[in-house]
Amino acid sequence: MAPLLQLDNLQMMFTGGGGLFRKKRHVGAVAGVNLSLDKGEIMAVVGESGCGKTTVGKMIVGLLKPTGGRILYNGTDITTLHGDAFEAYRRGVQMVHQDSYAALNPARTILQSLTDPILRHGLAKKNAEAHAMLEDLLKLVGLTPPEQFLDKYPHQLSGGQRQRLLLARALSLQPSLIVADEPVSMVDVSLRISLLDLMGEMNRRFNIAFIYITHDLATARYIASHGRIAVMYPGKVVETGNLSLVMADPRHPYLQALLAAVPIPDPRISRNMGELPLKSLEMPDPANPPPGCRFHPRCLYAESICEREEPLLAEHAGQWVACHRAAQIPRWQWQSSSSA
Amino acid sequence: MATSNNKDAILQAQDVTVDFKLPSRTLRAVDHVSLDVYRGEILGVVGESGSGKSTLATAMLNIVSAPGVISSGQILFKGQNVLAFSDEDLREFRWRDVAMVFQAAQNSLNPVLKIKAQVLDTAEAHGNQSPDAVLKKARELLRYVRLEPDQVLDSYPHQLSGGMKQRTIMALSLLLDPEILILDEPTTALDVITQAYVMNIFKRAHIDLEITMVFLTHDVSIMAKIADRIAVMYAGQIVELGTVDNIFYTPFHAYTKGLINAAPSLTDDVSKRRAIPGSPPDLTNLPEGCRFAPRCKLVEEGGCKGEYKGELVEVEPGHYTTCVEWKKMRGY
Numbered sequence: 001m002a003p004l005l006q007l008d009n010l011q012m013m014f015t016g017g018g019g020l021f022r023k024k025r026h027v028g029a030v031a032g033v034n035l036s037l038d039k040g041e042i043m044a045v046v047g048e049s050g051c052g053k054t055t056v057g058k059m060i061v062g063l064l065k066p067t068g069g070r071i072l073y074n075g076t077d078i079t080t081l082h083g084d085a086f087e088a089y090r091r092g093v094q095m096v097h098q099d100s101y102a103a104l105n106p107a108r109t110i111l112q113s114l115t116d117p118i119l120r121h122g123l124a125k126k127n128a129e130a131h132a133m134l135e136d137l138l139k140l141v142g143l144t145p146p147e148q149f150l151d152k153y154p155h156q157l158s159g160g161q162r163q164r165l166l167l168a169r170a171l172s173l174q175p176s177l178i179v180a181d182e183p184v185s186m187v188d189v190s191l192r193i194s195l196l197d198l199m200g201e202m203n204r205r206f207n208i209a210f211i212y213i214t215h216d217l218a219t220a221r222y223i224a225s226h227g228r229i230a231v232m233y234p235g236k237v238v239e240t241g242n243l244s245l246v247m248a249d250p251r252h253p254y255l256q257a258l259l260a261a262v263p264i265p266d267p268r269i270s271r272n273m274g275e276l277p278l279k280s281l282e283m284p285d286p287a288n289p290p291p292g293c294r295f296h297p298r299c300l301y302a303e304s305i306c307e308r309e310e311p312l313l314a315e316h317a318g319q320w321v322a323c324h325r326a327a328q329i330p331r332w333q334w335q336s337s338s339s340a
Numbered sequence: 341m342a343t344s345n346n347k348d349a350i351l352q353a354q355d356v357t358v359d360f361k362l363p364s365r366t367l368r369a370v371d372h373v374s375l376d377v378y379r380g381e382i383l384g385v386v387g388e389s390g391s392g393k394s395t396l397a398t399a400m401l402n403i404v405s406a407p408g409v410i411s412s413g414q415i416l417f418k419g420q421n422v423l424a425f426s427d428e429d430l431r432e433f434r435w436r437d438v439a440m441v442f443q444a445a446q447n448s449l450n451p452v453l454k455i456k457a458q459v460l461d462t463a464e465a466h467g468n469q470s471p472d473a474v475l476k477k478a479r480e481l482l483r484y485v486r487l488e489p490d491q492v493l494d495s496y497p498h499q500l501s502g503g504m505k506q507r508t509i510m511a512l513s514l515l516l517d518p519e520i521l522i523l524d525e526p527t528t529a530l531d532v533i534t535q536a537y538v539m540n541i542f543k544r545a546h547i548d549l550e551i552t553m554v555f556l557t558h559d560v561s562i563m564a565k566i567a568d569r570i571a572v573m574y575a576g577q578i579v580e581l582g583t584v585d586n587i588f589y590t591p592f593h594a595y596t597k598g599l600i601n602a603a604p605s606l607t608d609d610v611s612k613r614r615a616i617p618g619s620p621p622d623l624t625n626l627p628e629g630c631r632f633a634p635r636c637k638l639v640e641e642g643g644c645k646g647e648y649k650g651e652l653v654e655v656e657p658g659h660y661t662t663c664v665e666w667k668k669m670r671g672y
Binding site: 192216 | 388486503531532537561564565585598602604605616
């Protein structure tokens with residue numbers, strides 16, 4: 001059976017600037033990403049700002065049109081979908097955005113904002129029916145009692161509540177895949193776990209697949225502990241595999257640096273972490289990526305081959321790594337970064 | 341005062357209350373809080389949104405924004421009452437004695453001025469140094485935060501990345517050699533790698549320049565790395581205060597314990613993470629007694645009646661809690 005979602009050499013080239021005397025700027029935000037996701041699977045897509053993770057998410061839900069490659073949904077290229085099949089894809093793939101305030105119309109009540117999609121996709125015939133569906137949904141995401149929320153405006157809710165609402169809106173269309181783009185990065189640390197738990201529950205109860213996009217490895221590890229991870233570095237996937245495997249034995253030097261940067265809520269461990277295993281802080285300019293391996297200017301282990309040839313994803317004991325030197329670089333250990 | 345002792349307290353909040361007078365009710369954002377900042381330490385203040393940590397910080401600089409008013413208590417800087425300062429004294433005090441880096445600091449740069457102009461403006465508003473001396477100092481500081489000085493000074497804010505802007509602000513805040521730096525969520529909008537990098541710079545500035553720091557955040561994980569002492573705020577009150585080890589390894593307040601357990605980590609068993617049930621109380625309609633009681637496990641299991649005695653009690657040297665049943669927190 002075909003996977004739920006398949007990204008086949010997916011590319012996105014943004015073209016900007018340009019004028020009478022100025023050359024156009026081509027920015028390869030996504031430069032050939034291959035991933036696949038099964039029904040009910042959770043995948044964490046991890047990387048820093050500018051690595052293209054959000055662009056991938058937007059292409060999956062159809063907000064951006066790829067400039068190259070294909071997206072297969074249930075085995076069919078989404079650009080070939082028409083009529084009912086297209087509707088089914090649009091309904092089946094939902095997105096939860098990072099900024100919950102920006103994602104809700106401030107001038108409409110929760111009831112107004114959330115009944116529209118249900119009616120639009122014909123999941124309810126009448127307003128009253130949609131209303132009843134909504135009440136169940138709000139209960140499902142822990143916004144109880146629902147009557148207290150339905151007539152409120154977005155600004156009257158807290159960030160955590162709005163995020164639950166976005167999840168309810170996504171769930172209202174009974175999707176098979178939810179792309180969640182940094183859904184918890186704007187809520188307090190103390191509330192993140194409860195939101196992640198909620199997504200985990202939706203995954204188990206309704207077999208909804210999740211693509212969890214984040215820069216935070218700690219939350220990725222939490223939500224996708226039985227799922228997979230893909231680590232992105234400007235435009236490319238540099239390491240991917242089962243999350244528990246990859247986290248236990250990260251091979252790509254970029255992933256090792258990301259791990260070393262995550263603050264640990266334990267003073268004895270976090271105070272032993274030394275400098276980051278990186279040569280510089282700055283990400284490469286995506287309009288003008290370095291030749292060879294895009295990570296080589298920041299990499300502690302780079303050799304001449306890294307400057308010339310672009311590494312491809314290759315298998316290393318069950319996980320896939322795009323690094324020429326993956327077999328030679330030191331294995332990751334929790335205190336090792338101080339000696340690096 | 342529960343938190344005063346013979347250490348060198350350079351900045352003190354004593355019994356400070358900040359009220360926001362709304363049309364129909366009064367919201368008490370900070371409720372009779374006393375907190376000493378010792379010379380040479382990094383003091384962390386941790387709490388969820390709405391816990392009053394930012395308001396407490398603005399009270400310390402006497403810049404509480406309207407309609408907020410400091411309705412009780414005093415702020416002492418080296419023993420002098422900041423709230424009684426004249427405008428001229430306040431101008432001297434802010435930035436020169438105590439500098440503050442605000443939340444989303446990247447947005448506190450003026451978008452239509454080059455960094456250079458903003459550096460000169462700041463110096464001019466707070467003193468009379470010659471432009472050359474100011475720029476020389478600014479270059480040194482920018483180099484210190486590992487930026488290319490000439491490139492940054494000649495840029496508009498939008499030409500810099502988030503991490504660069506954050507480090508520019510950091511350099512600017514040190515321009516007048518303040519003794520204390522108050523940092524309000526200084527890394528929240530940054531990527532993890534930039535955050536780790538900026539934290540290392542803070543730590544280095546603290547050691548090299550002997551700056552006392554007050555660090556406000558909702559993220560306990562960051563505290564583990566940087567703070568010497570931690571004050572935990574909940575619903576406008578400090579509920580626990582102690583060294584970083586006190587707070588992380590032997591917390592004597594269920595809220596503190598809850599915060600630590602709720603922080604996603606890379607090293608822990610994921611199944612041990614627990615969200616804190618419920619949500620913080622409405623500050624205009626507070627419960628009687630302990631404000632955390634409705635969410636507290638001790639109360640739920642009948643180990644506590646939710647009493648609140650009104651102040652922090654020192655339960656071991658330097659470790660304070662408001663929890664009346666703190667002994668039951670041992671091995672919890």
